[in-house]
Amino acid sequence: MTTPAERTIDVRRFLDEQPISGFQWLIFALCFAIVLLDGFDTAAIGYIAPSLLGEWNIAKADLAPVLSAALFGLAGGALCSGPLADRFGRKLVLLAAAGVMGVASLVAATAGSLDALVIWRFVTGLGLGAAMPNAVTLVSEYCPAKRRALVTNAMFCGFPLGAAAGGFVAAWMIPHFGWRSVLDLGGIAPLLLVAVMIVLLPESVRHLAQHGAPAEKIGRILRRISAAAKGATRFVLNEGEGAAEAGRRGITVVFSAPYILGTLCLWVAYFMGLVIFYGLINWMPIILRDSGISPTQATLISALFPLGGLGAILAGWLMDRFHADLVVAAGFLLTALAVYAIGQVVGQVGPLTAAVFIAGTVMNTAQSSLPALAAMFYPTRGRATGVAWMLGIGRFGGIAGSFLVAELGRRQLGTAAVFLVMAGPALIATLAILTKAWLGPKPDASAGPVPSLGH
Numbered sequence: 001m002t003t004p005a006e007r008t009i010d011v012r013r014f015l016d017e018q019p020i021s022g023f024q025w026l027i028f029a030l031c032f033a034i035v036l037l038d039g040f041d042t043a044a045i046g047y048i049a050p051s052l053l054g055e056w057n058i059a060k061a062d063l064a065p066v067l068s069a070a071l072f073g074l075a076g077g078a079l080c081s082g083p084l085a086d087r088f089g090r091k092l093v094l095l096a097a098a099g100v101m102g103v104a105s106l107v108a109a110t111a112g113s114l115d116a117l118v119i120w121r122f123v124t125g126l127g128l129g130a131a132m133p134n135a136v137t138l139v140s141e142y143c144p145a146k147r148r149a150l151v152t153n154a155m156f157c158g159f160p161l162g163a164a165a166g167g168f169v170a171a172w173m174i175p176h177f178g179w180r181s182v183l184d185l186g187g188i189a190p191l192l193l194v195a196v197m198i199v200l201l202p203e204s205v206r207h208l209a210q211h212g213a214p215a216e217k218i219g220r221i222l223r224r225i226s227a228a229a230k231g232a233t234r235f236v237l238n239e240g241e242g243a244a245e246a247g248r249r250g251i252t253v254v255f256s257a258p259y260i261l262g263t264l265c266l267w268v269a270y271f272m273g274l275v276i277f278y279g280l281i282n283w284m285p286i287i288l289r290d291s292g293i294s295p296t297q298a299t300l301i302s303a304l305f306p307l308g309g310l311g312a313i314l315a316g317w318l319m320d321r322f323h324a325d326l327v328v329a330a331g332f333l334l335t336a337l338a339v340y341a342i343g344q345v346v347g348q349v350g351p352l353t354a355a356v357f358i359a360g361t362v363m364n365t366a367q368s369s370l371p372a373l374a375a376m377f378y379p380t381r382g383r384a385t386g387v388a389w390m391l392g393i394g395r396f397g398g399i400a401g402s403f404l405v406a407e408l409g410r411r412q413l414g415t416a417a418v419f420l421v422m423a424g425p426a427l428i429a430t431l432a433i434l435t436k437a438w439l440g441p442k443p444d445a446s447a448g449p450v451p452s453l454g455h
Contacts, residue, residue: 014226021225037186040169077097078132079392090384094130105184132371136387138204148375267389269432271396272397273370278399278402283409284301339363404422
């Protein structure tokens, strides 16, 4: 029972009512740095691939396992990390993920054979896959609801920035220090960041309240956000859930009746988005070259496709002000139209360049908004698992996309037909998000608060 002398704070309401503090921006900066390094390490293998061909005297086809090893690791890391984070905390799993990224990348830099490099790139991928969803979850759980999508999407922009920055860094480092130096940098930077995060990064205060952490520990964090938390002796987390759902955690939340349909819709949308992204990223230069465009122009035009991730900031702003599901669904619908348009203007360099850039912008904007949408959908008890499993299942869409375009080429489909087919997954993603918005059952809002039992 709460005595009159006790002052109780609802953690969710407290975070929603306070302006974003410098402490919360520090959390954002640390998680942004993790996502930035995630992008750098994920893309690093592509930058060093040409050097591997020359030094190890191997054929291009021999690079397939090492190029895909991290992608399989990303899926495995995401699927495993979510339930662990919902049980043991976001910070612990995030530190472990960054540590695995760093150590595995350093060991990969010493690889003397392709098989060894494949193994350590897979291990690096496990860390990469675990880091991303937990960074998304931690940032979202410190954001007020009215700014959550904007801030989460802004943090997600670190991934394409890290991937792009890696290209410039690798272009300078490889001629001076060799390809191994790129992996060395990809290992040292996360380990340095781990040391900083141990000192400065807090655990999710929502997770602490949900798991009954001592009230003084929760209060110490909230007082760094606002002095309004001074004097509070009891903390609760009221997320409007029914008693039937209150005992569930992790994967049981994700597959429970209030969330199962939304879960499947998010999985379908993220899977289909990566079918498009990896299918076009891996094959667009070849498709454009085969359609009569010079190899140089084909490469430069194709490079515009992944540059549109910064549009996620605008999408986040819109998601915070309007129906978030409909904003993301609109992004995927525009993606379908833009990808189809690419196939209609191949051979006309000006219109083709514009179409590729627009398609990349709307596609990456919609895809980058899905983690924020998932974080908004799940309660604290299952948020890390929900976000992580969506990202993990979606990685298989990347693998499927590469095989799909390869099969279309084997069947000798024309360029316009290939892009027509690749517009299809965007329409499926649109329907999935609309289904989530219109038909998805909503959690019971009748529950009272979940108390923190420590005092």
